[in-house]
Amino acid sequence: MTFDRKDKNGxxxxxxxxxxxxxxxAPYEISRKYFRVKFPYLLETEMTPVYxxxxxxxxxxxxxxxxxxxxGGFCFVSDLNLPVGKDIFYxxxxxIMEEKISALAYVVWMNEMEGNGLYEYGAEFxxxxxxxANIQKLLMRVQIKINKENMLFxxxxxxxxxxxxxxxxxxxxx
Numbered sequence: 001m002t003f004d005r006k007d008k009n010g011x012x013x014x015x016x017x018x019x020x021x022x023x024x025x026a027p028y029e030i031s032r033k034y035f036r037v038k039f040p041y042l043l044e045t046e047m048t049p050v051y052x053x054x055x056x057x058x059x060x061x062x063x064x065x066x067x068x069x070x071x072g073g074f075c076f077v078s079d080l081n082l083p084v085g086k087d088i089f090y091x092x093x094x095x096i097m098e099e100k101i102s103a104l105a106y107v108v109w110m111n112e113m114e115g116n117g118l119y120e121y122g123a124e125f126x127x128x129x130x131x132x133a134n135i136q137k138l139l140m141r142v143q144i145k146i147n148k149e150n151m152l153f154x155x156x157x158x159x160x161x162x163x164x165x166x167x168x169x170x171x172x173x174x
Contacts, residue, residue, distance in 0.1 A: 034072040034136070037143045041158035042067060042166070045076065045094040050104070052088050063170065064121075065163050066094070071136040073105060073124040079167040081119055084110050089126060096156035097145070099138055103127050116164040 042065035049059045064078040074092075082088070084107050093102040105123040112119055125132065146153045159166050 034070040035139075035143075036068045036070040036075075037139045037146065038068045039066065039142075039158070040146060040153050041160050042077070042163060043069075043094055043096065044157040044159050044166075045092050047076075047078070048091045048093075049088055050091050064092075065159065065166060066092075067120075069135075069139060071125070071132050071139065073108070073122060075120065075122050077113075077118055077120050077163040079118055079171070081112075082107050082110065082121060084108065090123075092123070094157050096138060096142055098155065101135065101138060103131065103135065118163055118167060 045064050045066050046061050047064045048061040049057055051057065062078070062080065064076045067075045067077065069075075076092075086106050089104055089106050091102060092105055093100065095101065104126045106126060107121050108124045109122040110119055111121075125135070127135070142153075145155065
């Protein structure tokens with residue numbers, strides 16, 4: 001899926017800069033302990049709620065777009081207004097460099113994006129150290145490839161363009 005847009009200077013805009021309307025943080029301190037890999041494109045990722053207030057649930061899945069990821073968590077965009085905190089845990093799954101990545105996480109912050117009905121979130125992984133080390137190894141390989149290939153890196157479930165175009169197309173398909 002490709003969406004082409006140009007910024008005011010006629011250069012390609014990948015949809016990373018948006019006006020933020022409101023920010024909500026979890027009621028505990030957030031600190032970044034790990035590096036982040038900023039993807040050249042948005043990584044399409046499946047999100048499924050699995051625990052609500054400690055109880056296992058069976059619910060449908062949806063897709064979100066991941067902007068960046070580190071061994072501690074990631075930033076993503078969704079058209080759903082999700083609660084912030086540890087009340088709901090989700091499994092996020094995608095593929096990068098022919099390797100499936102799947103991890104449990106919860107939302108730690110939210111920005112309401114102005115004018116387009118989308119939300120930007122920060123999620124923290126809830127994984128053991130072995131799983132975190134595997135995520136870190138994969139992300140280090142990804143970062144090396146991104147450094148070599150720059151904008152040509154697209155080895156994964158990436159979409160190209162603005163998040164609002166992606167979610168508009170997704171709603172039309174329903």
